Amino acid sequence: MTDPAPIWSYLSREPLLWLTATLVAYTIADTVSRATGRAPLANPVLIAVILLALLLGVTGTPYTTYFEGAQFVHFMLGPATVALAAPLYGNLARVRRSALPMLAALLAGSVTAVASALAVAAALGVPAPVLASLAPKSTTAPVAIGIAEALGGQPTLTAVLVLLTGIIGAVVATPLLNLLRIGDWRARGFAVGVAAHGIGTARAFQVHETAGAFAGIGMGLNAVLTALIAPWVLGWFG
């Protein structure tokens, strides 16, 4: 057996190691999530992020080194955003039929999400540069990261805030909507998709098929709307 130190120093600088670690961590996290019956708090992204963050801490690896490997996965966020066109197109007939309620709910939900988050954060003394990273937190991750970049925020911070928003939405949606006595599955799903993107949409699909389909539409439409309104709402707090 040769001395492992030179092998480690070679591997730790190459993209292969951290690309592999990312896929392995996600596989473990997904298995855990499935074992808990997809409990909202056992979110696979959250678990994978914690595993990898611990691994970086233990090995003393800087994030930039990790990202050299992980960037290949990260790159696919852009094509995945474009691919959202497929479910949106598949639901076009439904969008047309309930266009007015959807448009109104989209505007109300989207503006409320951005404005109330920024208002609470600003009131509690969160520094102004962080607000740019917070503004797009209700949109699906690839879009949120794109918006944060355009607003001068920090994409990695946005990613974490988006993730937490999705988990919060998945956890609170059912009790909250029951409390409000809203029985229309279209309204329930759509609102969750607008406020809590893909994680909320996945949760909606678990509860009801129609709710899930409308959540997907809400997520797709809000990706477009937040890109348009976030710079404007952020201006109120600048």
Place this chain on the structure above:
Amino acid sequence: MIPALAVILLFQLGGEALSRGLGLPVPGPVIGMVALVAAFAASPRLAALVRPVAQGLLAHLSLLFVPAGVGVVAHLPLLREAGGALLAALLLSTILAIAAGALTFVAVARLTGDAADD
């Protein structure tokens, strides 16, 4: 698979060029997504070609999010300082946004006589 991936990348490229070229606030991939929906509506054949690959990409959407999420390690000092405030902002705004969206949907559906179909 490769032609479908090429279509997706072409729409992203076009969106990126438009977004940067015109200095739009909308990210390039979002423009690409909207343009692709329009293209699907114009050509159902294109939709059938791209759909399987698009669904494959979206099935693993969670994974794509991990590298950026690990970036949390770069923000630990900020989260130690402002983590409570940020969590309060996320919690309150998510509750308010879900309530506002669902209540508005139901109210407008009632006004326009658009009943739930199940």
